[in-house]
Amino acid sequence: MRDFDEHNITQAVIDRFAGTPDARLKRILNSLVTHLHDFIRDVEPSFSEWEAAIGFLTRTGQMCDDKRQEFILLSDTLGVSMLVDAINHRLPAGATETTVLGPFFVAGAPEFANGADISGGLTGEMLFVEAKIAAADGTALPGAVVDVWQSDDDGFYDVQRTDLTDAALRGRFRADAQGRIWFRTIQPAAYPIPYDGPVGEMLTATARHPWRPAHVHFMIAAPGYETLVTHVFAAGDQYLDSDAVFGVKNSLIREFTHHPAGALPDGTTSDGPWRHLTYDFGLKPLAQQQAA
Ligand SMILES: [Fe+2]
Numbered sequence: 001m002r003d004f005d006e007h008n009i010t011q012a013v014i015d016r017f018a019g020t021p022d023a024r025l026k027r028i029l030n031s032l033v034t035h036l037h038d039f040i041r042d043v044e045p046s047f048s049e050w051e052a053a054i055g056f057l058t059r060t061g062q063m064c065d066d067k068r069q070e071f072i073l074l075s076d077t078l079g080v081s082m083l084v085d086a087i088n089h090r091l092p093a094g095a096t097e098t099t100v101l102g103p104f105f106v107a108g109a110p111e112f113a114n115g116a117d118i119s120g121g122l123t124g125e126m127l128f129v130e131a132k133i134a135a136a137d138g139t140a141l142p143g144a145v146v147d148v149w150q151s152d153d154d155g156f157y158d159v160q161r162t163d164l165t166d167a168a169l170r171g172r173f174r175a176d177a178q179g180r181i182w183f184r185t186i187q188p189a190a191y192p193i194p195y196d197g198p199v200g201e202m203l204t205a206t207a208r209h210p211w212r213p214a215h216v217h218f219m220i221a222a223p224g225y226e227t228l229v230t231h232v233f234a235a236g237d238q239y240l241d242s243d244a245v246f247g248v249k250n251s252l253i254r255e256f257t258h259h260p261a262g263a264l265p266d267g268t269t270s271d272g273p274w275r276h277l278t279y280d281f282g283l284k285p286l287a288q289q290q291a292a
Helices: 009-016 023-043 047-062 070-077 080-088 198-205 286-291
Strands: 126-135 145-150 170-174 180-186 215-221 228-234 257-259 274-283
Touching: 009 023, 047 070, 047 198, 070 080, 070 198, 126 145, 126 215, 145 180, 170 180, 215 274, 228 274
Parallel strands: 126 274
Antiparallel strands: 126 180, 145 170, 145 215, 215 228, 257 274
16 A cells, blocks of 8 residues: 555554554554554644654653663653553552552662661651551451652652662561551651653643652552552642642541650650651452452
8 A cells, every 4th residue: 555644544554563463462553553643633743843752752761771760750740650550450448549659669678677767867757657457358467568668858769869878768567467567767758750851841841840749658568469559648748739640549648647755656765756657558359350
């Protein structure tokens, strides 16, 4: 076939993929070509706009290295990451809602015993965290592996701070016989996603801000259950309704309550005022995922 025009070229490209052996790949490519061509017919880009788009995507790729993933940031800020998350986590009652992994998770974080302080010497308002890990039906999950990570009180993760050589404000805990973990840390602050790259240009050009509301990340794994990736957000944060990556869900917001110096829930004491976060997590059984 020859003489392609703006009306018949879409079907011609789809036909060219007709011999794709992998049925899933073929379906994805057909849909991609259909939507991409419809998008182009809709906006009718000039050549300079097409070149600008190619340049933007090129710079997005060039911004990526082993510490910076600009394409995930682009996916996050366009709401694509949360859409993929939603499609893949249709949850049963009692299961904790999920949200984005984000770019600051580090595999192999240091292991801590319950009650440990993960602040790594960083100063801030003391935060005592207690969590309960259970199945969606409420059955406690002793031995569940819980990774936690968070920003400091200036909104930076340890991997963003060139002055730190060791991990800080991240760690791995194991749930006790009642499915509980508890630890000391500092109150996290709201922070901007990295905006010194192409995604930042996009946010600036569209009058959007780069901020995320303060939160603590949790990743919880237990045999027989879908690994839960989520955050708990601090109630009252000014960015809860405008999170740059669309990650906030009402069920994930908690008060980080204020308390005067004195006894902590684990029987130790705090010399100064402290804040308290509690959250009961529910994990989705794997069998339900496979049946879905
Ligand atoms: Fe985060």
